[in-house]
Amino acid sequence: MMPMNIRPAPSASRSSKVMRRCLGWSVSALIVGILAACGSAPPVVRAPVEPVRTVVPAAPGPAPAVGPVVTQSRSRWVPVPWDSLPGWGADNLFEAWNAWLKSCERPQPPMSALCAEVRRLSIGSPQEQMEWMQTRLQPHRVETLQGEPTGLLTGYYEPILDASRQPAPGFSVPLYQLPAGMTPRKPWFTRQEMETLPEAQAALRGKAIAYLADPVDALVLQIQGSGRVRITQPDGSMRWVRLAYAGTNEQPYRSVGRWLLDQGLIKDASWPGIKAWLAQNPQRQQELLWSNPRVVFFKEEPLGELDAAFGPKGAQGVALTPGRSIAVDPGSIPYGAPVWLTSTGNQTNLQKLVLAQDTGSAIVGAVRADYFAGWGPDAAELAGRMRQPLQMWILWPK
Known part of the structure; x- marks a missing residue:
């Protein structure tokens, strides 16, 4: 995620966060x-x-292991x-x-x-x-x-x-x-x-x-x-x-996107899609937030x-x-x-x-x-x- 006056540049939840992600939110x-x-x-x-950047295609299929697999609590490393x-x-x-x-x-x-x-x-x-x-x-x-x-x-x-x-x-x-x-x-x-x-x-x-x-x-x-x-x-x-x-x-x-999807209110759960729904349904904004x-x-x-x-x-x-x-x-x-x-x-x-x-x-x-x-x-x-x-x-x- 620039001059600070402000033409913003590109930087984060997340629950660290710092979640600075609090972050961590998807x-x-x-x-x-x-x-x-x-x-x-x-x-x-x-x-x-x-x-x-130009995508360099991967070789077909996963590469074989060249050593012992390492196991973590939620993943394994090959x-x-x-x-x-x-x-x-x-x-x-x-x-x-x-x-x-x-x-x-x-x-x-x-x-x-x-x-x-x-x-x-x-x-x-x-x-x-x-x-x-x-x-x-x-x-x-x-x-x-x-x-x-x-x-x-x-x-x-x-x-x-x-x-x-x-x-x-x-x-x-x-x-x-x-x-x-x-x-x-x-x-x-x-x-x-x-x-x-x-x-x-x-x-x-x-x-x-x-x-x-x-x-x-x-x-x-x-x-x-x-x-x-x-x-x-x-x-x-x-x-x-x-x-x-x-x-x-x-x-x-x-x-809140999932809340809207589950009720069949939107099909596009991106934030542009959610903003568009809010613009058409301002009376339901509080309900959305409280979800x-x-x-x-x-x-x-x-x-x-x-x-x-x-x-x-x-x-x-x-x-x-x-x-x-x-x-x-x-x-x-x-x-x-x-x-x-x-x-x-x-x-x-x-x-x-x-x-x-x-x-x-x-x-x-x-x-x-x-x-x-x-x-x-x-x-x-x-x-x-x-x-x-x-x-x-x-x-x-x-």
Whole structure:
């Protein structure tokens, strides 16, 4: 998921999140509710969504194992030769190296043993980087425990919104900090109860960070787990901040798209399709929102020039890189692991090196990933419609 004044660039839930993905929400359940931002803000380098690259077809059938299979709690890893990775050798590896350097800020063994070499190779040639990877790493095809190598890729991003520090005409939808007295992993009030029960409203009094104009935008922000917000201060000045994931009310996530599909109200469950239905049925907006009982709470973080060049922090605790960070199920793939990803669909064709740096409550399964597209309209469009087949190879130290 750009100048911050704001022509947004491409970056996340997710329940890490950081779920920063809170994240972790599958962005097939995503609302493209981006407000075009304006006004002044610190300039940043635009990090565009990755261009579509030529797909190099895989060899017919899965490659045979070249060593013992490694079993994880939710997946198995089948060691395979490098030439079985579709598109290997065609990716611009240096574009992924910044994401790898971020993972080395919070490394986990055994990947931590490679970080000195990763840092040294940040100025190496693409050929040197590829040869080093082939020498030090072994690709493993990620499969379900039953041996299925194909799963699902969705996308997420960082919305850009306008907000007010205080309730004001046109800004009446609160975004809350984490309320005091909540018990971890114990369900709190649902979304509907938070808006209707006096005891819930009393617990939330004084906890609003900012106010949005549209409750649907607030839902989008909660699904993504993080957002860039231009806040109007009480003195009339403007300030850019990141609202980052702080926790949830521990209620189950329910996809509003699935709710509409189950009732036969729509056939297109992408967020453009959901927005179109809402435009025709505004009287049912509250019913739609309440169908998802989960609410995400936020914390405010500065959004300086360097911060704005990357996305929010993911579950690994490092800033996400547009087009090179993914959210995974940590029961299948450990945080910080490099992953070769291939996915072909209507939205984009991907054959590239990415880093497992985040998770989300909807990101469950062996061959399952959420692709961090960046921030802004382009990222929102890509993430909002991305739902396509996925194969992954984890690149693990020999």
